Amino acid sequence: xxxxxxxxxxxxxxxxxxxxxxxxxxxxxxxxxxxxxxxxxxxxxxxxxxxxxxxxxxxxxxxxxxxxxxxxxxxxxxxxxxxxxxxxxxxxxxxxxxxxxxxxxxxxxxxxxxxxxxxxxxxxxxxxxxxxxxxxxxxxxxxxxxxxxxxxxxxxxxxxxxxxxxxxxxxxxxxxxxxxxxxxxxxxxxxxxxxxxxxxxxxxxxxxxxxxxxxxxxxxxxxxxxxxxxxxxxxxxxxxxxxxxxxxxxxxxxxxxxxxxxxxxxxxxxxxxxxxxxxxxxxxxxxxxxxxxxxxxxxxxxxxxxxxxxxxxxxxxxxxxxxxxxxxxxxxxxxxxxxxxxxxxxxxxxxxxxxxxxxxxxxxxxxxxxxxxxxxxxxxxxxxxxxxxxxxxxxxxxxxxxxxxxxxxxxxxxxxxxxxxxxxxx
Numbered sequence: 001x002x003x004x005x006x007x008x009x010x011x012x013x014x015x016x017x018x019x020x021x022x023x024x025x026x027x028x029x030x031x032x033x034x035x036x037x038x039x040x041x042x043x044x045x046x047x048x049x050x051x052x053x054x055x056x057x058x059x060x061x062x063x064x065x066x067x068x069x070x071x072x073x074x075x076x077x078x079x080x081x082x083x084x085x086x087x088x089x090x091x092x093x094x095x096x097x098x099x100x101x102x103x104x105x106x107x108x109x110x111x112x113x114x115x116x117x118x119x120x121x122x123x124x125x126x127x128x129x130x131x132x133x134x135x136x137x138x139x140x141x142x143x144x145x146x147x148x149x150x151x152x153x154x155x156x157x158x159x160x161x162x163x164x165x166x167x168x169x170x171x172x173x174x175x176x177x178x179x180x181x182x183x184x185x186x187x188x189x190x191x192x193x194x195x196x197x198x199x200x201x202x203x204x205x206x207x208x209x210x211x212x213x214x215x216x217x218x219x220x221x222x223x224x225x226x227x228x229x230x231x232x233x234x235x236x237x238x239x240x241x242x243x244x245x246x247x248x249x250x251x252x253x254x255x256x257x258x259x260x261x262x263x264x265x266x267x268x269x270x271x272x273x274x275x276x277x278x279x280x281x282x283x284x285x286x287x288x289x290x291x292x293x294x295x296x297x298x299x300x301x302x303x304x305x306x307x308x309x310x311x312x313x314x315x316x317x318x319x320x321x322x323x324x325x326x327x328x329x330x331x332x333x334x335x336x337x338x339x340x341x342x343x344x345x346x347x348x349x350x351x352x353x354x355x356x357x358x359x360x361x362x363x364x365x366x367x368x369x370x371x372x373x374x375x376x377x378x379x380x381x382x383x384x385x386x387x388x389x390x391x392x393x394x395x396x397x398x399x400x401x402x403x404x405x406x407x408x409x410x411x412x413x414x415x416x417x418x419x420x421x422x423x424x425x426x
Contacts, residue, residue, distance in 0.1 A: 018354065021318050025358025025403055028311035029395045030366035035300035036391055037370020042296055044376060046289040053282050079117055079244060081105075081228040084254045091258075095203045096127050096138065097226035105252050106228050112251045116244045117230040124215050124226050130208070132185045133176055138207040139186075141215020160211075166191040167209040170199040186210070187218045232259070308402065315354075315406035319347060323414045340415040347411030348404050355400030363395045 082091070083099035091097060106122040124141040144160035161167055166186070168178055173196040178184065182193045191210065199205060216222050232240055245257045367387065 017318055017322050018350075021315050021351075021354045021403070022358050022361075024311040024314045024318075025355055025399050026362040026365060028308045028402060029359050029362025029399050030369065031307040032304050032398070033363050033366025033391055033395060034369040034373075035304050035366075036388075037367055038374055039293065039297055039300065041370060041374025041376055042289075042293045045374075046286075046293060049289060050282070050286055053285050078260055079230040079232050080258045080260060081109075081230060081248060081252065081255050082258065083226075084256050086256065088256070088258065094127075097125060100124075100221060100224040100226055101254065103223050103225045105255065106225070109228065109248070109251055114247050114251060116233050116240075116247050118233055119229075119231040121229040122212065122225040122227075123229060124212065124219060124221050124224070125207075126219055126226070128219075130186060132187075135172070135176065136206075137172055138203060139215060139219070140207050140209050141212040141219075142209060143212035161209050162194075163211045163214055164191060165194040165211065167195045167197065168193060169197055169205040169207040171205040172208060189214065189218065312402050312406040315351070315403055316410065319351065319407040319410035320413075323347070323410045344411050344415035347407050347414060351403040351407035351411075352400040355403035356396060358403070359395040359399035362399065363392050 082088075082097060083101040086097055086099040103122055106120055110120055121142060126139055128137065128139045129135070130137050130139075142161055166184065168176075173179065173193075178193050178196070180193055180196055184191055184193065186208070197204065210218075212225075216224065232244060241257065241259050244259075248255060248257055
């Protein structure tokens with residue numbers, strides 16, 4: 001009778017012992033594979049969640065930048081570049097710039113590589129008496145925004161006033177009864193009212209806007225301007241004014257910078273803070289997911305070894321019980337010529353077979369548990385990301401090794417038994 005035939009008969013005769021041993025291997029392998037599969041599913045879920053969160057933050061950042069641009073543009077120019085000798089105390093009291101600087105300063109700034117300001121608009125402004133109307137007004141001369149070097153053209157914050165045209169503030173047009181289309185004279189020059197502004201509640205209500213070149217001629221300020229208006233870029237650092245002063249100062253050393261419009265700053269800071277909160281939320285989500293994976297890994301690091309050791313001990317107990325129950329059979333087999341190495345082989349080979357069968361069943365059971373509990377999105381096919389030939393091979397090596405090691409001592413005890421003693425006892 002061949003050794004393989006004896007092993008088959010052994011498994012058929014001791015079905016319960018075989019099935020219990022097989023169950024132990026299946027549980028051990030399934031526990032190991034399920035833990036590995038769940039950990040990998042956690043990592044995939046983490047990657048997907050963080051990728052989605054990152055896209056949300058990126059989209060929110062783009063919306064923030066666009067909203068910030070619109071809000072800042074809506075509030076108008078908030079950076080004022082003034083001559084270095086302008087008395088700021090007087091300016092804050094009157095709102096009128098009295099000193100001048102060369103008009104070429106705006107061209108020099110536009111042709112530089114400055115990025116902290118844009119929408120450059122030169123202007124002259126002076127409080128004068130409109131002789132023909134006997135009315136005091138703030139006469140302001142503006143031209144179109146100066147395009148900046150190597151930058152895409154942007155929609156201007158303030159439209160150019162053409163030569164011969166006039167734009168009136170609310171109080172002026174109300175006081176003088178003027179409306180769009182009326183023709184008037186200012187300091188002996190003919191103008192046509194093209195636009196009247198609604199009430200703004202600022203000095204603009206008492207302002208008359210004309211073309212910069214004509215204003216310079218009327219005020220005797222050819223090639224000179226009182227100020228350059230600009231819009232700060234939201235790419236500036238936390239200390240925006242200091243950075244803008246530093247950048248502008250390098251290009252236009254004979255100037256000074258002031259910032260106006262606290263609402264713009266408050267809104268900018270609030271939106272920047274909201275963006276920072278979104279980024280912090282992403283980092284927090286990442287930390288939470290990593291912490292979750294680490295907790296699962298720590299739990300698996302304790303549970304899996306305990307299950308494996310328990311199953312190994314159970315296989316050893318079943319093998320030992322099988323040896324004791326079959327003592328008489330072993331004695332008869334030895335008496336008819338079966339060598340001790342063959343007896344040892346019966347138990348070890350049986351353990352290896354249990355390990356191989358249990359490894360196959362346990363792997364797919366553990367894989368199924370991992371896929372079910374892993375809860376990956378429907379768009380992801382589990383077999384493409386979770387099925388691992390390496391883990392299957394590991395199971396086919398690990399399980400037979402576990403079963404054979406657990407059965408080693410009982411098999412050795414069976415092989416070393418003296419047949420004469422066993423038969424006498426039997």
